[in-house]
Each structure stands twice: as structure tokens, then as C-alpha cells.
Amino acid sequence: MAVIESRSRYAAAVRYMHWTVFVLVLLAYIFINIFELFPKGSALRTNIKAAHFTAGIAVLLLVLPRGVIRLRNGRPPIVPALPYAMEILSKLTHVALYAFLLVQPILGIVTLQVGGKAVKLFGVTLLPSFVGTPNTALSHQLEDIHGTIGTIFYYVIGLHIAAALWHYVGRRDNTLQRML
Numbered sequence: 001m002a003v004i005e006s007r008s009r010y011a012a013a014v015r016y017m018h019w020t021v022f023v024l025v026l027l028a029y030i031f032i033n034i035f036e037l038f039p040k041g042s043a044l045r046t047n048i049k050a051a052h053f054t055a056g057i058a059v060l061l062l063v064l065p066r067g068v069i070r071l072r073n074g075r076p077p078i079v080p081a082l083p084y085a086m087e088i089l090s091k092l093t094h095v096a097l098y099a100f101l102l103v104q105p106i107l108g109i110v111t112l113q114v115g116g117k118a119v120k121l122f123g124v125t126l127l128p129s130f131v132g133t134p135n136t137a138l139s140h141q142l143e144d145i146h147g148t149i150g151t152i153f154y155y156v157i158g159l160h161i162a163a164a165l166w167h168y169v170g171r172r173d174n175t176l177q178r179m180l
């Protein structure tokens with residue numbers, strides 16, 4: 001039974017990881033987009049920003065176990081099989097998404113470290129500052145790169161979601177059901 005299920009869907013651990021990371025990335029985006037709605041210096045603003053850092057750090061902590069679990073469990077076939085060009089496009093998108101899940105949080109952490117800032121949530125230090133002398137200019141440059149990558153990935157993630165929905169309603173194959 002387990003064997004049949006693992007052939008028609010991704011393994012449970014792979015599916016749980018996919019959707020957990022999806023929620024964390026969604027939260028990271030939501031928090032960073034709403035924190036500016038609150039007054040400068042307010043505890044709420046500081047903690048919403050810190051929640052962005054925390055969600056992002058959780059993504060980073062999960063990316064390696066996720067990759068290992070995925071490699072151990074394989075990928076169930078898409079029925080009917082994809083044309084070669086589409087197969088390549090989906091592989092490229094997945095590699096880009098994995099790279100993003102790794103690079104984006106690291107860049108965020110480096111931005112804070114170079115700026116001499118710790119990650120504190122509700123006053124609790126989750127990640128201390130390890131850099132003695134902050135370099136504010138460099139930190140701002142890294143923040144810009146982090147922001148640009150964040151913007152680019154609205155489109156990449158959008159493409160990924162559009163593709164998943166197109167497989168379901170347009171091509172009517174089992175791509176999406178394998179991840180549910």
C-alpha cells in the first residue's frame with residue numbers, strides 16, 4: 001500500500017516539507033510587507049520585522065533536511081509524461097526555488113550581521129550579533145540585493161503556482177495531486 005502511494009504521490013515527509021516551507025515563505029513576505037504600516041519605534045513594528053527574520057531563519061533551517069528527504073524519496077512520475085522542454089523548464093524552476101530558499105535567508109542574516117544587528121523576537125535574542133564593527137553602507141547594499149531577489153521571486157513563485165494550476169485545470173495531469 002505504502003509503495004503504491006509513494007508512486008502516485010510524493011512521500012508524506014516531502015509533501016509536509018513543501019507546504020510548511022510554503023507557509024513560512026508566505027509569512028516572511030506578509031510580515032515584511034506590513035511592518036511599515038505600524039509607527040516607527042513601536043513594539044509591534046519591531047516584532048513584525050523580527051517575525052520576518054524568524055520565518056526566514058526557519059526556512060533556512062529546513063532547506064537542507066528538505067533536500068535530503070526529497071533525494072531519499074525520489075519523485076513520482078507525472079502522468080501523462082511531460083514533453084522534454086517542459087520537463088527542463090520545471091527542473092530549472094525547482095533549482096531556482098531551492099537556491100532561493102538557501103540564498104535569500106543567508107543574505108538576510110548577513111545583512112543584519114554586517115549591520116551589527118542581532119535578531120530579537122519579543123526581546124528574546126534568537127541570533128546574536130557576531131560582528132564587532134558594523135559596516136552600515138555594505139549592510140544597505142546587501143539589503144538592496146536581498147530586496148531585489150525578494151521581488152524577482154514574486155514572479156518565479158508566481159510562475160511555479162501558475163504552472164501547478166495549469167497542470168491541474170489545463171493539462172489535467174497528476175502533477176498537483178502528487179504534492180497534496
Ligand code: HEM
Nearest residue numbers: 025028032053056057059104105108109111143147150151
Ligand atoms: C524566505 C526568506 C526570506 C524572504 C522571502 C525575504 C524577503 C524579503 C523582502 C521581500 C524584503 C523587502 C525588501 C524591500 O521591500 O526593500 C526583505 C527585507 C529584509 N529582510 Fe528578508 N527575506 C527572507 C529572509 C530573511 C532573513 C532570514 C533575514 C534576517 C535574519 C532577513 C532580513 C531582512 C532585512 C534586514 C530586510 C530589510 C528590512 C527593512 O526594510 O528594514 N530576511 N526580505
Ligand code: HEM
Nearest residue numbers: 022025026070075090094097098157161164165175176179
Ligand atoms: C513559497 C512558495 C513555494 C515554493 C518555494 C515552492 C517550492 C517548490 C520546490 C523547490 C519544488 C520541487 C520539489 C522537488 O521535486 O524537489 C516544488 C514542487 C511542487 N510545488 Fe511548490 N513551492 C511553492 C508553492 C507552491 C504552491 C502554492 C503550489 C500549488 C498551487 C505548489 C505546487 C507544487 C507542485 C505540484 C510541485 C511538484 C512539481 C513536480 O514534481 O514537477 N508549490 N515546489
